[in-house]
Amino acid sequence: xxxxxxVGSTRFDDLVQRALSDAVLDTLRTRGYxxxxxxxxxxxxxxxxxxxxxxxxxxxxxxxxxxxxxxFKASLDEEYKQADLVISHAGSGTILDVLRLQKPxxxxxxxTLLDDHQQELAxxxxxxxxxxxxxxxxxxxxxxxxxxxxxxxxxxxxxxxxREILDxxxxxxxxx
Amino acid sequence: MSYGLPLALLLAAAxxxxxxxxxxxxxxxxxxxxxxxxxxxxxxxxxxxxxTSEALALLAGLDFARYxxxxxxxxxxxxxxxxxxxxxxxxxxxxAGSSRKSPYALVTIPRARRVxxxxxxxxxSSAVSLAACAYHVALAPLLTGRxxxxxxxxxxxxxxxxxxxxxxxxxxxxxxxxxxxYVESFARVKRLSLSGKILKPFVDRFLVQWPDxxxxxxxxxYKGCLV
Numbered sequence: 405x406x407x408x409x410x411v412g413s414t415r416f417d418d419l420v421q422r423a424l425s426d427a428v429l430d431t432l433r434t435r436g437y438x439x440x441x442x443x444x445x446x447x448x449x450x451x452x453x454x455x456x457x458x459x460x461x462x463x464x465x466x467x468x469x470x471x472x473x474x475x476f477k478a479s480l481d482e483e484y485k486q487a488d489l490v491i492s493h494a495g496s497g498t499i500l501d502v503l504r505l506q507k508p509x510x511x512x513x514x515x516t517l518l519d520d521h522q523q524e525l526a527x528x529x530x531x532x533x534x535x536x537x538x539x540x541x542x543x544x545x546x547x548x549x550x551x552x553x554x555x556x557x558x559x560x561x562x563x564x565x566x567r568e569i570l571d572x573x574x575x576x577x578x579x580x
Numbered sequence: 581m582s583y584g585l586p587l588a589l590l591l592a593a594a595x596x597x598x599x600x601x602x603x604x605x606x607x608x609x610x611x612x613x614x615x616x617x618x619x620x621x622x623x624x625x626x627x628x629x630x631x632t633s634e635a636l637a638l639l640a641g642l643d644f645a646r647y648x649x650x651x652x653x654x655x656x657x658x659x660x661x662x663x664x665x666x667x668x669x670x671x672x673x674x675x676a677g678s679s680r681k682s683p684y685a686l687v688t689i690p691r692a693r694r695v696x697x698x699x700x701x702x703x704x705s706s707a708v709s710l711a712a713c714a715y716h717v718a719l720a721p722l723l724t725g726r727x728x729x730x731x732x733x734x735x736x737x738x739x740x741x742x743x744x745x746x747x748x749x750x751x752x753x754x755x756x757x758x759x760x761x762y763v764e765s766f767a768r769v770k771r772l773s774l775s776g777k778i779l780k781p782f783v784d785r786f787l788v789q790w791p792d793x794x795x796x797x798x799x800x801x802y803k804g805c806l807v
Contacts, residue, residue: 413629495630495767496630496634496765496766496767497630497633497634500633500766521767521769521770521771522767524769524770524771525767525769528769528790559805561637561640562804563637563640563642564641565806566638566641566642566763566806567641567642567643569787570642570647570731571643571646573731573759573761573784574616574620574730574731574759575615575616576615576620576646577616
């Protein structure tokens with residue numbers, strides 16, 4: 405199986421370095437995620453042990469499995485679709501994109517951000533059972549404890565809600 | 581010289597009275613008029629990144645035959661939002677049968693404040709931004725005879741405050757002005773964003789996407805997740 409780690413357009417050194425640590429990679433492999441792809445954005449990571457191919461860095465893992473790291477791609481949709489598990493920063497855009505594809509998601513709020521509303525979003529969604537919320541240190545434990553079948557599916561996009569609000573506001577006939 | 585102060589006070593009082601007169605009412609008046617049959621011109625501010633994604637998701641559910649023409653207001657240099665708006669228009673254009681093109685336009689305004697811009701120069705860039713907004717909201721409609729929009733949809737960040745300020749300039753002067761609808765981001769669970777806090781008293785409708793946010797504030801409405 406395939407795990408995808410993403411920080412979007414942000415910089416989140418702690419999450420990227422943790423995701424590439426032996427603790428997390430071993431845990432992922434134990435859980436059956438032998439391919440790990442990391443979109444690291446502007447984050448720093450130690451590229452020393454990786455082989456660079458164009459815009460990506462790769463590494464074979466001892467005991468099987470492979471890691472691939474790259475910074476940006478125009479669209480992450482393909483990566484989300486291919487992934488069996490997504491681990492991401494708690495940006496609302498990323499969260500919505502992943503949940504709409506009904507992919508298991510672990511969110512890790514970036515506690516170094518000044519305006520800490522990411523933590524509130526992660527807590528609220530975890531409270532509803534749509535995601536699991538982790539911290540950088542306890543990411544391996546969260547991966548181990550995750551049973552994707554227990555996650556609550558996120559409701560599908562419902563464009564009629566806002567349409568009805570705006571139609572009513574602007575005086576259009578609204579079906580009753 | 582002795583008239584200066586009283587005159588200034590009188591003018592300030594008159595301006596405040598006018599501002600109070602154009603502020604939204606606390607309790608919305610119920611509409612008794614027959615349903616609207618024509619079209620409604622819609623403007624939407626695309627604030628880049630997650631703001632743009634959410635704003636376009638809101639538009640995705642609308643009947644574009646009703647909301648036409650559409651004006652997408654972008655911050656300068658935000659090519660990605662322009663691309664996403666054009667993609668939405670292409671997706672919404674009826675695929676077969678209809679040859680009628682639904683018109684839309686993209687307009688660009690300078691940012692009120694760029695990321696990492698020093699605070700000291702922010703008033704100047706904000707003034708430039710406001711002037712551009714006032715041009716699109718007040719001056720261009722006067723010159724062309726085509727109103728800016730019947731409704732303006734905003735969801736942050738900062739530059740949209742300038743746009744709303746321009747709308748208020750119109751209201752202040754008695755010029756046609758769009759209804760203002762603010763939809764707080766799905767990312768805001770317990771506290772409003774800064775733009776939201778600033779604009780809350782001024783917009784005609786303020787929607788939030790988490791129930792806790794609307795608790796105890798009658799100006800905020802929660803109708804579920806909208807994006």
